[in-house]
Amino acid sequence: MQNRIYCIMRGIAIAVLTVFLVSVVAPVLAVNDDKYGYITIENVDISLEKGKAHINVKYSLDEPTRVIVLLLGKQDLKNKLLKILNYDDATVKNIDMNNAELVVEDVSYNYGRGIYWFPDHQFNVIVPALRINTPQISREFSYTNEIPNGIGYFDV
Secondary structure, three states, X not given: OHHHHHHHHHHHHHHHHHHHHHHHHXXXXXXXXXXXXXXXXXXXXXXXXXXXXXXXXXXXXXXXXXXHXXXXXXXXXXXXXXXXXXXXXXXXXXXXXOEEEEEEOOOOEEOOOOEEEEOOEEEEXXXXXXXXXXXXXXXXXXXXXXEOOOEEEEOX
């Protein structure tokens, strides 16, 4: 009888431990690659003009964070977006709760006579929809964290 109670208690302890471990591990396994902290990237549009890049980022914020951002300001949001995009010298022109506009000066190599090369680039998250517009072409990428090979363009 005592051995049977011991087995039942041991089984209950193992079941409780298993439920606890699953509840702790499951959120980690469900992390999105397009999410950085409380920001989930939706799309990034980059327009190239001469040697400059105009970047428009659409994102969503976790609901509890929206209140904190409203109360405490957007500095942390700005820092996280700069980290996500991985452009050290980007200037934030406009930022709100679901959209940001940034400008990166001298992002492309200038070969003179209106010829530019926008080099390959690595983002710190997966971008679900990335569009790059030059005066000649538009390239679209899906679920990527990089701009592979770079893009040449003319701007005269």
